[in-house]
Amino acid sequence: MRGHINSLDLFKRAQAVMPGGVNSPVRAFQAVGGNPVFVRRGYGSRILTVEDRELVDFCGSWGPLILGHARAEVVEAMTAAARDGTTFGINTAREIDFAELLCNSIPGLEQVRLVSSGTEAVMTGLRLARGFTGRRRIIKFEGAYHGHSDSLLAGAGSGLLTGGISSSAGVYIHEGDVFLPAYNDKAAVSEIIRRHGRDVAAIIVEPVAGNMGLVMPQAGFLEHLRREADRCGALLVFDEVITGFRFAPTTYGALAGVTPDLICLGKIIGGGLPLAALGGRRDVMQCLAPCGRVYQAGTLSGNPVAIAAGMKTIELLIKENPYPSLAALGSRLATEINRLAGDAQRPLHVAQQGGAFTIFFRRDPVQQLADAKACDTQSHAAFFNGMLESGYYLPPSQFETSFISSAHSRHEIEQFVAAVETWMRAIDT
Numbered sequence: 001m002r003g004h005i006n007s008l009d010l011f012k013r014a015q016a017v018m019p020g021g022v023n024s025p026v027r028a029f030q031a032v033g034g035n036p037v038f039v040r041r042g043y044g045s046r047i048l049t050v051e052d053r054e055l056v057d058f059c060g061s062w063g064p065l066i067l068g069h070a071r072a073e074v075v076e077a078m079t080a081a082a083r084d085g086t087t088f089g090i091n092t093a094r095e096i097d098f099a100e101l102l103c104n105s106i107p108g109l110e111q112v113r114l115v116s117s118g119t120e121a122v123m124t125g126l127r128l129a130r131g132f133t134g135r136r137r138i139i140k141f142e143g144a145y146h147g148h149s150d151s152l153l154a155g156a157g158s159g160l161l162t163g164g165i166s167s168s169a170g171v172y173i174h175e176g177d178v179f180l181p182a183y184n185d186k187a188a189v190s191e192i193i194r195r196h197g198r199d200v201a202a203i204i205v206e207p208v209a210g211n212m213g214l215v216m217p218q219a220g221f222l223e224h225l226r227r228e229a230d231r232c233g234a235l236l237v238f239d240e241v242i243t244g245f246r247f248a249p250t251t252y253g254a255l256a257g258v259t260p261d262l263i264c265l266g267k268i269i270g271g272g273l274p275l276a277a278l279g280g281r282r283d284v285m286q287c288l289a290p291c292g293r294v295y296q297a298g299t300l301s302g303n304p305v306a307i308a309a310g311m312k313t314i315e316l317l318i319k320e321n322p323y324p325s326l327a328a329l330g331s332r333l334a335t336e337i338n339r340l341a342g343d344a345q346r347p348l349h350v351a352q353q354g355g356a357f358t359i360f361f362r363r364d365p366v367q368q369l370a371d372a373k374a375c376d377t378q379s380h381a382a383f384f385n386g387m388l389e390s391g392y393y394l395p396p397s398q399f400e401t402s403f404i405s406s407a408h409s410r411h412e413i414e415q416f417v418a419a420v421e422t423w424m425r426a427i428d429t
């Protein structure tokens with residue numbers, strides 16, 4: 001029976017009952033062409049498609065799987081939790097253990113509220129910033145993606161960029177409510193604050209941008225945002241949904257020495273299950289119901305099975321400290337591909353930080369959305385399909401970040417580099 005299943009047939013069936021055949025737009029492969037992959041199972045660094053093709057996975061479910069697929073201890077922890085009941089909607093001691101672990105790991109995280117998705121965390125963060133300051137306007141950066149709540153879809157990255165949609169239909173944002181400076185543009189932020197600072201509730205930023213491809217903050221950028229937020233009384237919100245526990249067992253803000261007022265977490269902290277968090281200054285968090293008047297709630301918030309997976313994941317990250325080796329693998333991948341591109345005079349380069357990377361089809365560095373948009377997305381699509389053919393699953397869009405997990409080996413990275421070299425040679429001939 002198994003051998004008869006294939007991704008194309010499944011995609012056709014899926015399209016009949018699900019819009020675009022998917023539950024999240026980028027999975028439809030519209031940016032890269034071809035038919036989307038359907039997965040049978042995942043283990044370590046690899047996934048097995050329904051056709052029984054084994055692929056080395058650099059998507060990692062878009063970030064959560066820093067320990068790879070189905071890590072035994074994580075599966076055991078969540079299975080044990082599930083045996084005791086999957087949800088109560090009543091308090092458990094587990095929630096406190098997890099909140100304490102997060103607060104002890106992250107400077108500035110005095111209190112935390114657990115939610116079920118990154119979207120929910122940032123949406124609540126924004127509402128809280130507005131409720132706390134009594135102001136409506138926000139600054140978010142062009143090409144940043146903070147989930148799909150209404151205000152944050154203005155000028156969003158990730159799937160909206162991939163689909164060529166600058167903003168979603170059905171979203172009504174008050175004119176002037178969302179300022180959209182370019183990422184890394186300190187002067188633009190200062191100018192907005194100078195003119196409108198007293199109306200700005202929050203500056204929301206991915207401290208390392210991951211949704212127009214991987215874009216690092218320039219030296220002094222995050223510090224500048226901290227100063228500007230202080231100058232006008234706005235809250236600084238770091239969206240660390242991708243970056244939390246990505247480069248160290250803490251946030252990127254902590255590594256950079258910049259403490260925001262609010263921090264949004266997701267992906268890795270859920271260990272592969274739907275779990276995210278919003279936290280920060282106690283006086284701000286105290287504005288959340290039931291203490292304060294900013295409302296937020298969730299049937300599955302603080303879900304015991306998700307917490308078990310997240311807790312075990314963070315414990316393993318602290319115990320095993322895979323970060324130096326992830327950084328070494330990432331650096332090797334980037335250095336080698338950049339060298340190959342230089343030798344072959346190919347207009348592409350790798351941006352990399354720790355175990356995160358993007359292969360940009362453009363020679364010049366990418367520092368903001370305009371640079372990312374100048375990439376050759378057709379070449380990226382050809383590359384994506386070439387790599388898929390060679391046994392590597394990358395995120396199916398130029399405007400996304402790839403992830404190396406602790407389950408990836410040096411050999412796999414070297415094989416990947418060799419596959420990239422072969423691809424480059426093939427398109428030259």
Ligand SMILES: Cc1ncc(COP(=O)(O)O)c(C=O)c1O
Binds near residue numbers: 062117210241
């Ligand atoms: C930086 C950032 N914030 C928020 C989100 C939304 O998280 P979720 O998809 O869990 O709703 C994402 C998702 O990719 C993200 O990358």
